[in-house]
Amino acid sequence: MVEQALYSTLGFLVAALFFLALVPLLQRRAERLTRRRLESRMPFTFEQIDAQQSMLLARCAVSQRRFEQKLESLEAARTQAMMEAGRRLFEVQTLREQFEASSRSVARLENEAAERARDLADVKRRLEATQSALEALKLEKSAFAREHEILCARLEVYESRHATEPDAAAIAAARAEREPSGTPAMIGGWDDWADQAALEPLDRGDAFAFLRRRAGERGEAGAAAIIEVLGSTPLSLELAAAHCRRLGTPFSTYAADAGLLMASTPGRGSSAGLAAAFALSVGAARGLSSAAERLVAFLGLCAGERAPWLLVEGVSRDPAEARSATCALTDLALATPASFADGVPALLMRQPLHELARERAQQMTDGEAVAESLLRRLSEIYPTDAFGNPESRSLCAKLTPHVVEICATKRLQSAFNETRADLKVRAGDYLLAEGDHAGAAALFQSALSIRESLFGPSHPETAASLDTLAAARCAQGDFAGAHALLERSRKIFETGFGLDYLATGRRQVLCARMLLKLGRPREALALAEAALARLRADGRSRHPWTIDAAFVVVEALEALGKKRRAASLRREFSGAPVSEPAQGGGLADRLLERLHGLVWGGYAARNHR
Structure with a gap:
C-alpha cells in the first residue's frame, strides 16, 4: 500500500521533471511566433513602410478600377436601355399612326357601308313600291276583266229590255248636279248610271241567266231560292255570285244563310236583300283576310268616290296585309279597282255598298280606331304646299273629298281635333288655289273654330287660322271681313310678341x-x-x-x-x-x-x- 503510494509519487515527480524541462522550449517558440506576428503587422523599417503604402495604393487602385469598370458597364446598360426604350417608343408611335390610319379607314368603310345600306334600303323600298304597283295593276287588270264581263252581261240584259243606251246628256246633267262648282270631277257619269242600273230589278229569266253565268253553277233550284230571298237586283246577285264562286258555296246553302240573316235583321224594306248579301260577303272577306272588315269600314268612312291606292294602304301598317284585304274585297265584288283619268290606281266601292259600309263602320266597336287611322293616313299623304305648288294639286283633288268626309264624322276623339284642323287648312289651300273661295272659307272657318276651342282666342295658332280665313274673305272680295280678321290676328301678335x-x-x-x-x-x-x-x-x-x-x-x-x-x-x-x-x-x-x-x-x- 505504501509502496504503491511511493511509486505513484515517484511517477508524478518524474513527469513534473520532464514538463519543467520542456517549458523553456515552449516559451521560446511562443516568443518567436509572437514576434513574427507582430513584425508582420507593424513595419519596423522605412522600406517596409513604403512597401506597405505601395501595397495599399495598389489595392485601392485595383478597387477603384473595378468600381469604374462596374460603372462603365452600368452606363452601357443604361445607354442600351435608353436605346431600347426609344426604339420601343418609335414602334409605339408607328403603331399608333397605323391604328389611327386603320380607324380612319374603318370609319370610311363604315360610312360607305352605311351609304350602301341606305342605297339598298332605298332600292328595297322602290322594289316594294314597284311590286305593290305591279300587284295593284294585276289586280286592276283582273277586276277590269271581271267588270267588263259584268257590264257586258248588264248591257245584254238592258239591250234586251230597252234596246237603248244611256243618254249622254242625262249623264252629264247628273254629273253636274253631283259635283260642286269649281271642284274637279271624281266620278264620271257612267259610274252614276252604273250605280243606278245595279239597283234596277231584272226580269226573272234575266236574273236566272245573270246569276248562273256569274257564279258558274247550273243549279236552277238554288238560283231560284237566291232570287226569291235577295230579289233580282244585279248588285245583290253579283255579290251572291261572287261569294259562291270564290268560296264554292252551293246556291241552296247561300240562300238559306241569307234568309236566316234577313229574318234576324227585319225592317230594311226593299234593301234587305242587298244588306244580307253585303253582310255575307263581308263575313266571307273576313275569313280570307284579317284586315278585310277593317278595309270595308275604312272605305265606308271615305267619301263615296274612288279612294287612291295611296290612301287605301293606310288601312294597315303591313302593305301585304292591305293588298290581301283588297284582293278579298275585289274577289267578293265588294270593291273594284278603278284608276283615275291620269292613271293613278284607286279602289271604288259602289254607292249602295258604300252606304252599307258606312253604316257598318258606325256600328263597329273599333270604328273609332278605323276613323283615326284614316285621319292619320290623310295627314301623312295630303300635300302641304297645294297653294304654291300646282304639281301637288292632282293628289289634292283626289284626297279632298275624303278629307271633308272624315273631318265631318262624329267618331273621332277630341285629341284629333288639331289634326282635323290642319287637314281642313290644307284642303282649304287647295280649294283657294282652284278658285273655290266659298268652299275654302267654310273649311278655314271650321279650322278656326277648332283652334279657338283648343288653344283659346289669343294663341298664335288661332292667329294663323285668322290669317287663312282672311285670305279667303279677301279672295271673295269681302275686304271688311278680311280686315276684321287681320285686326284680331295683329292684336294677338302685338300682345304676345310685341x-x-x-x-x-x-x-x-x-x-x-x-x-x-x-x-x-x-x-x-x-x-x-x-x-x-x-x-x-x-x-x-x-x-x-x-x-x-x-x-x-x-x-x-x-x-x-x-x-x-x-x-x-x-x-x-x-x-x-x-x-x-x-x-x-x-x-x-x-x-x-x-x-x-x-x-x-x-x-x-x-x-x-
Missing part, C-alpha cells in the same frame, strides 16, 4: 292694305309708316316685307294727294336689291305671303322694276 317682332310688323302692313281697300288711306298711312320704321330699325332695309311696307306707304300717300313724298319713297325702293327672307318662317309666314299676293294684286311687280 311691336318689334317681324311677323307683327307684317300683319300691320296687311291691315294697312285692307284699310286702303276700304278707302281709309289716312289710317293705313299711320299704320304702315309705324311698321316701316320698325322694320328699318331692325336692319332689314332690303327685306321683302320692308319693301312691301314702303309701297303701302307710297300707295297711301298717293291716295292722300302727297305725290312728292310718294315719288321720293318710290325712287328709294324701286329697283332695290331684295334680300332673301329668313328661312323657317313657319305656317303663319306662308299664309301671310299668300294673303299678300291676294291683296296686293301685282302692285309691287309693276313698280319694283
Whole structure:
C-alpha cells in the first residue's frame, strides 16, 4: 500500500521533471511566433513602410478600377436601355399612326357601308313600291276583266229590255248636279248610271241567266231560292255570285244563310236583300283576310268616290296585309279597282255598298280606331304646299273629298281635333288655289273654330287660322271681313310678341292694305309708316316685307294727294336689291305671303322694276 503510494509519487515527480524541462522550449517558440506576428503587422523599417503604402495604393487602385469598370458597364446598360426604350417608343408611335390610319379607314368603310345600306334600303323600298304597283295593276287588270264581263252581261240584259243606251246628256246633267262648282270631277257619269242600273230589278229569266253565268253553277233550284230571298237586283246577285264562286258555296246553302240573316235583321224594306248579301260577303272577306272588315269600314268612312291606292294602304301598317284585304274585297265584288283619268290606281266601292259600309263602320266597336287611322293616313299623304305648288294639286283633288268626309264624322276623339284642323287648312289651300273661295272659307272657318276651342282666342295658332280665313274673305272680295280678321290676328301678335317682332310688323302692313281697300288711306298711312320704321330699325332695309311696307306707304300717300313724298319713297325702293327672307318662317309666314299676293294684286311687280 505504501509502496504503491511511493511509486505513484515517484511517477508524478518524474513527469513534473520532464514538463519543467520542456517549458523553456515552449516559451521560446511562443516568443518567436509572437514576434513574427507582430513584425508582420507593424513595419519596423522605412522600406517596409513604403512597401506597405505601395501595397495599399495598389489595392485601392485595383478597387477603384473595378468600381469604374462596374460603372462603365452600368452606363452601357443604361445607354442600351435608353436605346431600347426609344426604339420601343418609335414602334409605339408607328403603331399608333397605323391604328389611327386603320380607324380612319374603318370609319370610311363604315360610312360607305352605311351609304350602301341606305342605297339598298332605298332600292328595297322602290322594289316594294314597284311590286305593290305591279300587284295593284294585276289586280286592276283582273277586276277590269271581271267588270267588263259584268257590264257586258248588264248591257245584254238592258239591250234586251230597252234596246237603248244611256243618254249622254242625262249623264252629264247628273254629273253636274253631283259635283260642286269649281271642284274637279271624281266620278264620271257612267259610274252614276252604273250605280243606278245595279239597283234596277231584272226580269226573272234575266236574273236566272245573270246569276248562273256569274257564279258558274247550273243549279236552277238554288238560283231560284237566291232570287226569291235577295230579289233580282244585279248588285245583290253579283255579290251572291261572287261569294259562291270564290268560296264554292252551293246556291241552296247561300240562300238559306241569307234568309236566316234577313229574318234576324227585319225592317230594311226593299234593301234587305242587298244588306244580307253585303253582310255575307263581308263575313266571307273576313275569313280570307284579317284586315278585310277593317278595309270595308275604312272605305265606308271615305267619301263615296274612288279612294287612291295611296290612301287605301293606310288601312294597315303591313302593305301585304292591305293588298290581301283588297284582293278579298275585289274577289267578293265588294270593291273594284278603278284608276283615275291620269292613271293613278284607286279602289271604288259602289254607292249602295258604300252606304252599307258606312253604316257598318258606325256600328263597329273599333270604328273609332278605323276613323283615326284614316285621319292619320290623310295627314301623312295630303300635300302641304297645294297653294304654291300646282304639281301637288292632282293628289289634292283626289284626297279632298275624303278629307271633308272624315273631318265631318262624329267618331273621332277630341285629341284629333288639331289634326282635323290642319287637314281642313290644307284642303282649304287647295280649294283657294282652284278658285273655290266659298268652299275654302267654310273649311278655314271650321279650322278656326277648332283652334279657338283648343288653344283659346289669343294663341298664335288661332292667329294663323285668322290669317287663312282672311285670305279667303279677301279672295271673295269681302275686304271688311278680311280686315276684321287681320285686326284680331295683329292684336294677338302685338300682345304676345310685341311691336318689334317681324311677323307683327307684317300683319300691320296687311291691315294697312285692307284699310286702303276700304278707302281709309289716312289710317293705313299711320299704320304702315309705324311698321316701316320698325322694320328699318331692325336692319332689314332690303327685306321683302320692308319693301312691301314702303309701297303701302307710297300707295297711301298717293291716295292722300302727297305725290312728292310718294315719288321720293318710290325712287328709294324701286329697283332695290331684295334680300332673301329668313328661312323657317313657319305656317303663319306662308299664309301671310299668300294673303299678300291676294291683296296686293301685282302692285309691287309693276313698280319694283
